[in-house]
Amino acid sequence: MSVLASLVQGIRSLFKKHAVEREMDEELNGFMEASMTDKMRRGLSAEQATRAARVEMGSTNAVKHGIRSAGWETRVEIFWGDLRHGVRTLLRSPGFTLIAVLSLALGIGANTAIFTLVKQVVLQELPVGHPEQLVSFGKSTGGGVLGGVDLGVGDLFTYDFAQKIEAKPGPLQSAAAYSSISPKVNVRVPNSPAAIQVPVTLVSGGFFRVLEAAPLLGRTIVPFDEDAPHRSALCRSGHRGQDHCGECNFVHGGRRYA
């Protein structure tokens, strides 16, 4: 309870400084008068009593400072005063202040950007089951041949090889494959004359099972979809789905797409 009382008193001291100052003066004057009266009662003259009382009191400012120091609000006032002094000093040299502020802004901005990236790429967990167990072999993106352009075959595995690994994962719990290139396919939008183009990634049937990723609606691609030769299955990501489609019919001549 005294913490609350101290807080209330401190706030009162901060905002009613004059009233608090008046009370302190009144108390000090009362002390002096009582002291003078007592000394005169003991036989001192008025002048001697006054001098003795003043000597006893010492510096009234020092006494008031001691009284004020009893509360936390003095430290707040001192801090506030230091802050104002600092700002005034900085405003007196605007060139230096500008350079300092810009340097700080640059440093803070750069660090924020870097750590945001680190958080997203390294620290944030993937929205799949047991992300720490997930490993991608080969880091090829954009490898292979597309539209007649050979983009290199580094770190690529053939579909045949991928199928074999999926069938017999060996030391791995399970395996799935995904394509290195993201082509765009045409998607019909309901109630719209024009189709839209969406980037897709080719994945094997067990892809979502290996990822342990569950859909919000409907189902993901399953091994059955891979086995059906003339059917196509599309699994839409949440981000893409919010753009246009309520229910989209995807058309591309029977190829498996995700």
Next chain:
Amino acid sequence: MGEKDVVQGTLEMLILKTLALEPMHGYGIATRIEQVSESVFRVNPGSLLPALARMERAGRVKSEWRASENNRRAKYYTLTVRGRKALTEEADSWNRQASAIARILEA
């Protein structure tokens, strides 16, 4: 008769003890301590008033403005429950320390 400041750390305990008898204003507390100690201790306002302010913040005493014996306005301090408890604790601690010092000196 030499007049000394109170033993360091004991001022609050002496104030609490003085107020345990009855509520008093600052000068009354200083006078009572001087009288009861037979002028061994004299408390100046530079020590007393800040100590009273600290104790008020700590909740050991509370203050109110009243008419004094001279019919002038004065700030009277009263001991609180927390103050009485603090007095008991500090007095016990002091007595323990004083006994220990006495034993060492007599040894």
